[in-house]
Amino acid sequence: MKKYFNIAFFTIVIYLSFSCTQKNDNIPESTGQLYFHLHANIDNSEVTSYNSVIQSANGRKISLSLAQMYISHIELVKLDGSLYPVSGKVLLKDLENEDYLVGNVPAGNYRSVHFSVGLDSVSNTRTPVASDTVFNRPEMWFASTAQPQGYVFLNVQGKIDTTAKANGSLAQMIPFVYKIGSNKNIKKVIMPDYIFTVLPNHQGYVHLLINYMRIFDGIDIRKADNLSVQTMSDNSNTVTQQIVNNIPGMFRYE
Numbered sequence: 001m002k003k004y005f006n007i008a009f010f011t012i013v014i015y016l017s018f019s020c021t022q023k024n025d026n027i028p029e030s031t032g033q034l035y036f037h038l039h040a041n042i043d044n045s046e047v048t049s050y051n052s053v054i055q056s057a058n059g060r061k062i063s064l065s066l067a068q069m070y071i072s073h074i075e076l077v078k079l080d081g082s083l084y085p086v087s088g089k090v091l092l093k094d095l096e097n098e099d100y101l102v103g104n105v106p107a108g109n110y111r112s113v114h115f116s117v118g119l120d121s122v123s124n125t126r127t128p129v130a131s132d133t134v135f136n137r138p139e140m141w142f143a144s145t146a147q148p149q150g151y152v153f154l155n156v157q158g159k160i161d162t163t164a165k166a167n168g169s170l171a172q173m174i175p176f177v178y179k180i181g182s183n184k185n186i187k188k189v190i191m192p193d194y195i196f197t198v199l200p201n202h203q204g205y206v207h208l209l210i211n212y213m214r215i216f217d218g219i220d221i222r223k224a225d226n227l228s229v230q231t232m233s234d235n236s237n238t239v240t241q242q243i244v245n246n247i248p249g250m251f252r253y254e
Contacts, residue, residue, distance in 0.1 A: 030200035034076070034086075034102040037207045039254060040067055040095050047212070050095060051158075053170065056213050060166035061173055064158040067212055068094045068140065069117050070151065073188070074102055077112035084110075090123065092134045093210070107200040111193045117247050118153035118186030125150065142181060142232055149232050154180040154247070156212055162221045176227040178215065180243055182235045187247040194253045207254035214250045218242050 040047040042064075043057040053063045071091040076084040084105060091100045127147050128135035135146065142149040156178045161168035191208075198204035219226050219242055226239050234240060 030107045031104040032107045032198040032200055033203045034105045034198055035203060035205050036071070036091065036100045036102055037098055037205045037254070038093050038100065039098060039207075039209045040064070041209050041211045042213045043211060047095060053173075056166075058166055061161040061168065061170065062158060062213065063160075063173070064095065064156065064212060066095075066139065066155055066157040068092060068137075068156075069154045069210075070119050070140070071100075071115050071117060072119055072123065072186075073114075073116040075114040076105060076110045077114065077193075079109055079111050083114070090119065090134055092137065092140070099205075102206075105198055107198050109195060109197050111195055112191050113206055114188065114190050116186050116188050118181070119151055120186065121183045123151075124181075124183055142179065150181055150183070152179045152181045153185060154178065154243075156215060160216070160221060160227075162227075164222065174221075174224070174227060176221075178229045178243055179231075180229060180235065180240060182232060185235060185240065185244050187244050189248045189251055191251065191253070209252050209254050211250050211252070214246050215243055217246045217249065 042054040042062055045054045047054060047064055047067070050065050050067075051063050053061050055061055069092075071093055072089070074086040074089055074091075076086070078084060086103050086105065089103055091102075093100065123135075125147065126135055128137075130136060135151070138144070140152045140155060142152060157176065159173035159175050161172060162174045163172060196204060196206055219239060221227060229235065229237070229240050229243070
């Protein structure tokens with residue numbers, strides 16, 4: 001009798017253990033909302049309004065009349081180095097707004113973020129509907145419609161002092177237009193380690209500064225031709241490639 005009792009008891013323990021395991025597997029992982037908080041800067045000075053004249057760290061005057069970019073392919077780097085991709089999320093960063101919802105992500109500690117400035121080849125062929133506030137943005141098109149030329153990934157316009165000694169007057173500031181796009185010019189940004197936390201059922205933030213002055217790194221702005229990238233054909237020139245290579249250096253943690 002004792003033998004049968006032990007067998008029955010052992011069977012029940014196994015059943016309960018299996019049932020508990022199955023139940024735990026079906027419990028949803030706790031999540032929180034993650035936001036990117038993005039500031040627009042000229043070196044160490046924040047840009048709070050369009051067309052305001054700001055001096056760079058070396059005293060060069062610059063103003064922005066437009067500063068927008070697409071951010072996509074967002075990945076969160078866990079403490080063990082594994083990646084959590086935020087599928088399908090595209091942000092359109094403009095000057096007027098700073099907080100952008102990335103999405104609901106697993107709660108926990110993270111050590112970094114990766115993302116791309118630009119759009120993948122599929123999104124770049126998208127025809128927006130009127131209600132699409134991210135893609136139905138004519139200032140981010142190369143023509144009067146989004147297709148067939150695709151989207152502008154980075155659109156930065158304004159005026160800059162181009163004098164050799166960076167001591168020109170307001171009247172000497174020269175217009176510049178950089179409209180960067182085409183499938184080959186999407187650029188991945190890998191941020192360095194910086195621990196942040198997302199708590200269950202709470203909002204978490206990644207605070208980033210975008211330094212638009214870094215766009216001009218390695219570009220001779222005294223040459224007028226180097227101040228204009230406006231068409232798809234322009235996006236194959238050496239100035240465009242230099243700007244694309246400068247993109248990762250635009251970002252740093254706040």
